[in-house]
Amino acid sequence: MSPKQQSRGARLVDEIRREMDDQNLEPTAAEAEMLRVAENLANRLQKLEDILDAEGPLWTSPNGTVKGHPAAIEHRQLAISLSRVLSTIAVAESTGGARKDKTKQRAANRRWNLEAGRG
Secondary structure, three states, rough: OOOOOHHHHHHHHHHHHHHHHHOOOOOOHHHHHHHHHHHHHHHHHHHHHHHHHHOOOOEEOOOOOOOEEEEHHHHHHHHHHHEEEHHHHHOOOOOOOOOOOOHHHHHHHHHHHOOOOOO
């Protein structure tokens, strides 16, 4: 399937996976699930945008009250959800460098305390 034929969500996930590949990262099981959720949310956002493009951002209720289109309200909520889901996916090595070894941390703290006369 060409990029133009792919859904919005599939393009988003492909781009994230490319960024992860560039960093030699593999998604964890949780990140893989979040990518699936992100794809679904992005596709739903596209459908809502299509509705809003066709019907406009305002909606007239049966009693004549003009208000925001329900699709616009749902779009806002889904956009927030998508940003939260995407924030759980690491696309680069953490800025902290390699993971800290707890045993080595305890040993270093013990040495520091002994040298400082605290332990």
